Amino acid sequence: MSYKMLVLDIDDTLLNSNHEISSVTKERLLQFQEDGFILVLATGRPTKSAVEKAQELLLDQHKSHAISFNGAVVTSMEDAQELFSQRMDFDEQKELVQYIHDTGLALIAYGDNEVYLSRENDYSHIEGELTGLETIYDSDYANNLESEELKFIAVGDPDIVAKHNEELQGKFGKATNAATSKDYFLEFMHRDVSKGLSLQRLCDHIGIDISEVVAVGDGNNDAPMIEAAGIGIAMGNASDYLKGIADDVTGTNDEDGVVQVIDKYFN
Numbered sequence: 728m729s730y731k732m733l734v735l736d737i738d739d740t741l742l743n744s745n746h747e748i749s750s751v752t753k754e755r756l757l758q759f760q761e762d763g764f765i766l767v768l769a770t771g772r773p774t775k776s777a778v779e780k781a782q783e784l785l786l787d788q789h790k791s792h793a794i795s796f797n798g799a800v801v802t803s804m805e806d807a808q809e810l811f812s813q814r815m816d817f818d819e820q821k822e823l824v825q826y827i828h829d830t831g832l833a834l835i836a837y838g839d840n841e842v843y844l845s846r847e848n849d850y851s852h853i854e855g856e857l858t859g860l861e862t863i864y865d866s867d868y869a870n871n872l873e874s875e876e877l878k879f880i881a882v883g884d885p886d887i888v889a890k891h892n893e894e895l896q897g898k899f900g901k902a903t904n905a906a907t908s909k910d911y912f913l914e915f916m917h918r919d920v921s922k923g924l925s926l927q928r929l930c931d932h933i934g935i936d937i938s939e940v941v942a943v944g945d946g947n948n949d950a951p952m953i954e955a956a957g958i959g960i961a962m963g964n965a966s967d968y969l970k971g972i973a974d975d976v977t978g979t980n981d982e983d984g985v986v987q988v989i990d991k992y993f994n
Contacts, residue, residue, distance in 0.1 A: 730992050731935055733759065734794075734926060734952060735985060736944035737770040737780055738857060738908070740962050743980050746857065748783065755986045760789045764993055767929065769794035769922045771878075771908045771948055773837055774802055774809075776858040792933075796837065797906055797948050798925035799877045799916050811928065813917045814875040819902040821872055823915060826898065827881045828869040830891050835880040836868060843868050850882050850911040878916050885910040906948035914948065923951025941992050943977065943985060944969065960988055 735741045743749050748756075760766050766786060770777050770793075777795040781804050786793065790805040800812040815823075827834045827845075834845040835854055842860050844851055845868040855862045865871055881888065881895065892913055896905050903915045922944075930937045942949070942956035945965040953959030953973050961970045963979035970976050977991075978984035 728957060729939070730764075730941050730957065731939045732765040732767060732930075732941070733989065733993070734767045734769050734940060734942040734956065736922075736946065736949050737768055737772060737777065739945045739964060739980050740943055740949075741768070741780070741980075741985060748780075749983055751983045752985050753784065755983075755989055756784050759989055759993065760785065760791075762993075765789075765791060765933075765935070767792050767794065767926075769798070769926065769942070769944075769949075769952055771795075771797045771906070771914060771946075772858050773842070773860060773877075774800050774839075776860060778802060778804070778807055779859075792929055794922060794925045794929065796878045797904075797908075797914060797916050797920060798922045798951075799920045801925050801929055810932065812877070813920050814877055815879075815903065815915075815917045817875050819899070820876060820879065823879060823899050823903065824872055825869045826895070827879070830881070830887075830895075832881045832883040832887065832891065834868065835862070835882055836872070836876050837878045837880075838874060838876050845869065848883055850884070853909075853911070854880065854882070878914060880915070881913040882911060888913050908946040908948045921951035922949060923953075923955035926952045926955055941988065943988055945980070958992060 774795040777793040781793040787804040793802045801810040833851040836843040842862045844862045938957040940956040941958045942952040943960045945962040960975045961973035977987045
């Protein structure tokens, strides 16, 4: 099989433990695109943060795309405009937000240009540090919600998140798609949103068969694209679940595992 596209998660896949793209990986990805292959980033991060990382790798010059919010938005890097997006139903998200608030977990809410935080805990600062986006604190966010948002994250101690995971997914599973990128995050998007669904939609848009795609990730939220792609690869530092469903396992994010994928599958 000849592969044409490489799709990469950002955190703990493209980025190493220092939250950087290593010089070896960056150089290889720039050459990868010069060789005529397509590079796409697919992340749970907000669009602004995803676009910044994509620009660092010159995806804009190569007229490629970035998938953000776990698939809720696909952006054309050529002009930084949304190719398509999917928001949650307002009434459904209103109920979800109130329910998360009542559990005592912190809530992070993402709109087009704003990030809201309902309460602080030991884990609520991590997302802002990763994305670099300013967060608006609103302890009464559950009552102040006025528009359809792109993604919500319930944040807290991993044991508490796990405790509420089943009940949240049981109650809102038909209205939302829930995913875990880290054990202290439980992320909610529209029911028809996932990295896999958006990857399929992007492939249809640009005229590439999804069997010609290699996808690489580390978290459980990467599972839909790992399963949808022609070859799905888990990083060496990936969750056990992702390693179990992947077609292959590469090196860790501190071992330039992405470069190992290119060397093996793109000749």
